[in-house]
Amino acid sequence: MGGTYQAGEEKVRPGVYRRYSTEDKKLVAGAMTGVFAIPVKADFGPVGVVTIHTKQDTLKEMYGVGGTVKGATNLFEGGAAKVHVYRLGTGGTKGTLDLKDAEDAAVVSLETKYPTDITFAVSLKQKLGSETKREFSVYQGAVLKEKFEYEVQADGDEGQILTEIINAKSAVFHAEKAAEDKKPVSVVQQEITPGTNPTVTNAEYSAALEAFEAYKWNVLVTDTVDTAVHELLKAYMKRLKNNGSIGSCVVGEGSDVAFEERMEHAKSFDSEYFIYAGSGYVDAEGNKVDGYEAVTIQAGIIGSTPSNKSVVHTVIPNAVDTLEVLKNEDYIHAIENGMLLLSPSEEGEVWFDSGVNTLTTLNENQDAGWKKIRRTMTRYEMFDRIDRTITPLVGKVNCDSDGISNVVKVAQDVLIAMVNEGKLMDGANFYEDPEQAHGPDNAHFIIEASDIDSLEKIYLNYKFSFSGE
Structure with missing residues (x-):
C-alpha cells in the first residue's frame, strides 16, 4: 500500500507514503553597511x-x-x-561659449550641462604632427579636465563632427551646431561666460x-x-x-x-x-x-x-x-x-570616547541596549536582513504548514548567519507564535535573539599583602 502524505500527518494503514517540496535556494540577505x-x-x-x-x-x-x-x-x-x-x-544658470570661424561667426555653441559659476576654459587646436586631427580640451583653472581628438577631412563638416564628439564624450558641455560647413578657428584656453549656482x-x-x-x-x-x-x-x-x-x-x-x-x-x-x-x-x-x-x-x-x-x-x-x-x-x-x-x-x-546615541529616556518596550550605537545597528540589521530574506516569499508560498516552515527556515538562516558573524549570541530563534494560529493568508512569528555588546569597561581589583620579611 502506498500514497501521499501531508507534513505532520500520521497514516493508519502500514505502507510507503511520499511527499515532495522544492528546496528554497535563496541566499540569506547580507548586511547593508556603508x-x-x-x-x-x-x-x-x-x-x-x-x-x-x-x-x-x-x-x-x-x-x-x-x-x-x-x-x-x-x-x-x-x-x-x-x-x-x-x-x-533651485534655479541657477549655465555657462556658455561660442566657438567661431575666421569671420567671427558662431560655428558651435557650447553650454555647460549644469548650472555653475565655474569659469571653464576651452582650447581648440591642430594636433601636433597631424594635418587632419584636431584636439578639443577643457580646463578648470590650470587643471585639464578632459581632452578629445577628432579627424576632419578637407570636405568634412567640422562643426558637425565637433558637436557630435562633445555630446558623446564631454562631462562638462552640451554642444549645438550653429552654422553649416564652417570651420572653427583655434583658441587657447578661451574662458566661457560663467553661469550661476542654484539657490x-x-x-x-x-x-x-x-x-x-x-x-x-x-x-x-x-x-x-x-x-x-x-x-x-x-x-x-x-x-x-x-x-x-x-x-x-x-x-x-x-x-x-x-x-x-x-x-x-x-x-x-x-x-x-x-x-x-x-x-x-x-x-x-x-x-x-x-x-x-x-x-x-x-x-x-x-x-x-x-x-x-x-x-x-x-x-x-x-x-x-x-x-x-x-x-x-x-x-x-x-x-x-x-x-x-x-x-x-x-x-x-x-x-x-564612547559608543552612545542620543537616546536617554527609554520607552517601556526598550532596554538599555537601544542607547548603544553597536547594539542598535545590530538590531536594525536583523530587522533589515530578515525583511529582505522573507519578502520574496510573500505571495509565493502557501499559508499552510509547508509555507510557514519555509518562512521559518530562511529567517532562521539569517539568525544563524548573524550568530556566526559575531553579532548575535547562540540560541537565536525564529518560530511561529504558538498563541496565534495562522489564518487563511497570515501568520505570526516570534524572534528571540540576544545581540552582543563590546567589552567597554574593565574593572581591576588588586589585592596586595604586606610582609615585613
Missing part, C-alpha cells in the same frame, strides 16, 4: 540624487571641489561603500530628504550643522520610522557652540536612530576639522563599521588632537546626555 545619503552644495553636477559607487575621484569629477562636496568625500574617507548624493538648489534654502533640504526616500541607505547625514535643518531631520526620521524604514542619522555642531548647549541639543533628539557627534579635532597638518566636516568624517566611520564591532576607541584617521580639553566629568555628562565625543588616547591618537 551606504549613505547626503545633500551637498556644489559648483557643478546635476540637481537631484546621483549614486556614487566608487571612490572620491568620481565625486570630484562630477561635482567639483567647491561648496560642501567635502562632506561627501569624507564619507568615503570614513569607509563608505556607496553614497547617494543630492546636489541642493539653496531649507526648502531644498526638504526636497533632498523627500528624494532620499526612494533609496536604501543605513546612515543619513547632512552638509550643515544648522539647527533649523536638524528640526527638519527630526520630523523626517520620525515619519520614516513610523513607516517602517530602518536607518540612522548622524548630526552635530561645531566647537563654536558652547559645550553645555551642545549637550542640550543632543539630549533633545532622545532617539536611538540619532547620533550626535559633538567634537572636532586637529589633523596631522595642523588644520582645524570642525562643524559639518568633523560630523561627516565621523558619520563615515560609524556607518561603515560592521555591527559585530563597536566604534568605541576607534581611531579617527589623520587626527592628532581634540579641539577641546575636557575633564572626566565632562565625558560622563556627555554620555548621560547622549552626546558622542572624541577623546585623546594615551598614544597621541584621537578616538571615539
